[in-house]
Amino acid sequence: MLTGKVAVITGSGQGIGKTCAETFLNNGAKVCLSDVVVDRLQATYEEFKLQYGAENVHQIPCDVTDKTQVEDLFKGTVDTFGAIDIVFNNAGVGIHEDWESVIQINQIGVIRCTYLALEYMKKSSKGPGGIIINMASFAGLCSSPLDPIYASSKFGVVGFTLSHALHADVVDSGVRMVALCPTFVDTTMIDDDNMKYFIEKIGVIKKEKLAEVVLEMVKDETNNGKCMVVTAQFHYYKDDFPKVEDVFLSTKQS
Numbered sequence: 065m066l067t068g069k070v071a072v073i074t075g076s077g078q079g080i081g082k083t084c085a086e087t088f089l090n091n092g093a094k095v096c097l098s099d100v101v102v103d104r105l106q107a108t109y110e111e112f113k114l115q116y117g118a119e120n121v122h123q124i125p126c127d128v129t130d131k132t133q134v135e136d137l138f139k140g141t142v143d144t145f146g147a148i149d150i151v152f153n154n155a156g157v158g159i160h161e162d163w164e165s166v167i168q169i170n171q172i173g174v175i176r177c178t179y180l181a182l183e184y185m186k187k188s189s190k191g192p193g194g195i196i197i198n199m200a201s202f203a204g205l206c207s208s209p210l211d212p213i214y215a216s217s218k219f220g221v222v223g224f225t226l227s228h229a230l231h232a233d234v235v236d237s238g239v240r241m242v243a244l245c246p247t248f249v250d251t252t253m254i255d256d257d258n259m260k261y262f263i264e265k266i267g268v269i270k271k272e273k274l275a276e277v278v279l280e281m282v283k284d285e286t287n288n289g290k291c292m293v294v295t296a297q298f299h300y301y302k303d304d305f306p307k308v309e310d311v312f313l314s315t316k317q318s
């Protein structure tokens with residue numbers, strides 16, 4: 065159970081973010097919903113307020129590419145619920161004509177939210193500690209020619225999360241930093257003819273199943289610096305990323 069815990073989820077007006085919000089609420093957490101699309105956010109907020117009570121759900125519109133809005137998101141959550149224990153940096157876009165905005169939203173947005181959330185969560189700032197889950201993708205672990213920019217943004221999230229988890233600012237902060245790499249999930253993001261071939265080959269993860277894995281990640285207090293891979297068949301922590309000291313210590317000098 066997550067009773068007494070407070071979660072912030074970016075991009076939670078629909079899709080994976082909305083389903084994870086529902087799973088957190090069902091497990092006793094208070095949730096601050098957030099999205100750049102305000103009418104979608106409002107509709108989800110109204111739905112959850114009826115179901116879970118106004119004391120358990122809050123909404124703050126936020127574009128993760130805007131520093132002031134991200135600051136207002138975390139400050140507003142603390143003002144409302146008193147603290148932040150869980151941040152799910154989920155907001156993202158798929159295939160998009162403006163490649164620079166994909167990097168801005170999917171990669172720089174995650175980095176910005178991580179830095180600002182940490183200020184409210186780390187124990188040295190009298191925060192409660194907790195977990196920051198950064199949404200990447202299986203496309204952040206392998207070459208995927210369908211959209212090199214999307215893949216690049218997600219490789220960036222994996223690299224940032226696994227590296228930042230080991231940084232001095234994080235290791236003693238009481239905050240765990242974890243990356244999430246699912247294959248295709250049943251949201252409108254994958255409504256694209258170019259993906260049909262791949263989807264037929266590897267299948268689709270149900271949002272509800274992914275949300276259960278996210279819940280498992282929240283409850284696992286030993287997962288700092290790990291990367292969770294989720295497929296339609298199974299999920300596991302990928303543990304074969306070399307650390308920089310492993311690379312140098314294992315390299316024979318000629």
Ligand SMILES: NC(=O)c1ccc[n+]([C@@H]2O[C@H](COP(=O)([O-])OP(=O)(O)OC[C@H]3O[C@@H](n4cnc5c(N)ncnc54)[C@H](O)[C@@H]3O)[C@@H](O)[C@H]2O)c1
Nearest residue numbers: 075077078079080100127128154155156201248249251253
């Ligand atoms: N659906 C998949 O197959 C899949 C697989 C792996 C990873 N992902 C990742 O999961 C995340 C959620 O995707 P989804 O499938 O639920 O898609 P979705 O389109 O249903 O949801 C994404 C949400 O993010 C919001 N958003 C977009 N830009 C934003 C911004 N600048 N600021 C704040 N919110 C913004 C959207 O309004 C939307 O509500 C994304 O990061 C995506 O890359 C999706």
Ligand SMILES: CCCCC[C@H](O)/C=C/C=C\C/C=C\C/C=C\CCCC(=O)O
Nearest residue numbers: 158159201202203208209210211214247
């Ligand atoms: C096996 C990769 C599954 C990635 C799912 C993903 O995050 C959903 C993304 C939706 C749109 C993004 C655009 C590109 C798809 C990325 C990878 C497809 C893999 C196929 C390939 O290019 O070889």
